[in-house]
Structures are given as C-alpha cells and as structure tokens.
Amino acid sequence: MSTTPATPAATPDAAPRKRRPPRRVQVTRVQTLSPLMRRITLQGAELEGFEVNDPASYMKLIFPEPGQTEPERPLPDAPRPKSMRTYTPLAVRNDVNEVDVDFVLHGDGPASTWAAQAQAGQVLYLMGPGPGYKLALDAPLHVLIGDDSALPAFETILAALPASAQVQVLVEVVDTAEERPLQSAAKVETQWLARGADNTQAGTALEAALRKAGAPAADARIYLACEAAAMRSIRKLLIEELGVERSHIVGRGYWKLGTVNHPDHDYGEDA
Ligand SMILES: Cc1cc2nc3c(=O)[nH]c(=O)nc-3n(C[C@H](O)[C@H](O)[C@H](O)COP(=O)(O)OP(=O)(O)OC[C@H]3O[C@@H](n4cnc5c(N)ncnc54)[C@H](O)[C@@H]3O)c2cc1C
DSSP, X not given: OOOOXXXXXXXXXXXXXXXXXXXXXXXXXXXXXXXXXXXXXXXXXXXXXXXXXXXXXXXXXXXXXXXOSSOOOOOTTSOOOTTEEEEOOOOEEGGGTEEEEEEEOOSOSHHHHHHHHOOTTXXXXXXXXXXOBOOOTTOSOEEEEEEGGGHHHHHHHHHHSOTTOEEEEEXXXXXXXXXXXXXXXXXXXXXXXXXXXXXXXXTHHHHHHHHHXXXXXXXXXXXXXXXXXXXXXHHHIIIIISOOOGGXXXXXXXXXXXXXXXXXXOOOXXX
C-alpha cells in the first residue's frame, strides 16, 4: 500500500517537457447523461499506446476553429492551437482504441459548444495524457469536493479506490436534474448541491455545506476541483478554519469565471 501523501503532479505547462504527438480521433458515440452533461466516445488507430496511469489525469483536446469541419493536425513546435482545452480521460479501452470524455455543456467556448453539437464521425486531435492524482490508498477517508467539471475526475478516483475505502463526495451542480449515480467498489456517501444557473455563485453552495459539516476526519485526503476562485476560498476555509493539514489537500482550478482557457496547472497554492 502506498503511504505517499496526495500531491499534485507537475503538468506540461509547469515544466518544459517533450510534447507527445497529437492523435487524430473520431467521435463514435454520444450519450446524454443529464441535461448539461454529454459523454462522448473518441476512437482512432492513433490512440494505440494511450495509457492513463493515475485517476484524475488530463489530456488536451483540439477543437475545430470557426469555419473548419476538422481541426488541423498541430505541427511540432508550432504555437498551441487556440481551440485547445483540458479534459479528463474517463474510461480508456485500449483493446478498441477508445476513450470516453464527459463534457459539461456550460454554453460558451469552443469545447462546450462543440460538445453540444457533436455527432459520430466528427474529428478532434488529442494530446497527452498528463499525470493525475496520486492516491494515498491507506488514508482513512477520501473527500472529493468539486463542481460538475470535476465529476469525470471524481469518477476515475472512485473507480480506482478499493472496496475498503471510505469516500465522501460533495458535488455542486446547476440543479437536481444533474444528479446521477456514481459507481465505485468503495463505500461512498454523496451529497449533491444545487447552485442554480448563475455561474457567479460557483462554489458558494460547496463552501456553505463544508462550513456546516465542520472539520473532516483527521488524515482525510482531499481532492478539491472547481471554479478557480471558489477553489481558493474553499482551500482557505479547509486550512485556516477547519484545521486541515495543507499537504492533505490537492486543489485544482478547473475553470475560471470570465476567463477563456484557464491554465490547467492552477493549484491555488498562492491562497
Ligand atoms: C485537469 C482538468 C481536467 C478537466 N476535465 C474536465 C472534464 O472532464 N469535463 C469538463 O466538462 N471540464 C473539464 N475541465 C474543465 C474545462 O477544461 C474548462 O471548463 C474549459 O474552460 C472548457 O473550455 P470551453 O471552450 O468550453 O470554455 P472556455 O473557452 O475556456 O471559456 C469560455 C467561458 O466559459 C466559462 N466556463 C468555462 N468552463 C466552465 C464551466 N465548467 N462551467 C461554467 N462556465 C465555464 C469561462 O469562465 C469563460 O467565461 C477540466 C479542467 C482541468 C484543468
């Protein structure tokens, strides 16, 4: 069993490293999980060798620019494509070169608008994967705190935990229509919180619920991923008011209110 504390791994934006070649993939299936969440299956021979080792890993998806039916294959050393965004590889099926991706349909931006119209046969480019969350498997409790954009990451963490693990999931979504069962062998308690359609309220319901619940069990390991300012505020609450050991929290700003393509390496450690 690992005793390594959960720490964020460096991402390609944090340190120079050789970029993996882009992989051309095609949509093979589109499923509606809830009014604002679509699961899209991407498949392609170029996914050969696409190996994801940690839960909550990430990859970069490149979407078509306006007027393009298919994005251009990014060239080595060319500037990063404007329509490139960060997503979580969910289920990876190497035997058939497939990966599932869950998209929040938040209504703005190249990724969300592409996902809302996605159909079988459409093409994207995919880069990665990059490293994810190092699970402390011997932790007495795993706490997952986040919004709808982090649900795919939570699902990969839940899938990686053994039956002996105890997990508390606190997830903020727009409304109750977004609630759905989360699969895991572990013992999972899930609390769904509705924030309403006003994105300026992102994280408010999470913070209020945490304040009400009080300090989590000692030595709990916390994965916290949501809107960037909300993540900072919740991180502060956990450390300064609820007494959580800083090193037991991995914070990730998954998106930022009013910001296009928020960087994928925002851990909120400045807060
Ligand atoms: C490691 C990592 C993994 C991620 N995994 C997933 C995933 O699996 N599924 C997923 O849906 N998202 C995921 N995200 C979040 C996703 O990268 C962002 O939401 C991204 O900004 C979406 O790009 P876009 O083109 O739709 O919007 P952008 O062009 O980046 O932004 C346009 C506008 O939309 C707003 N916006 C962006 N995202 C959201 C949101 N989720 N809710 C409300 N408003 C938003 C921005 O504030 C901005 O005003 C992940 C992020 C990280 C860092």
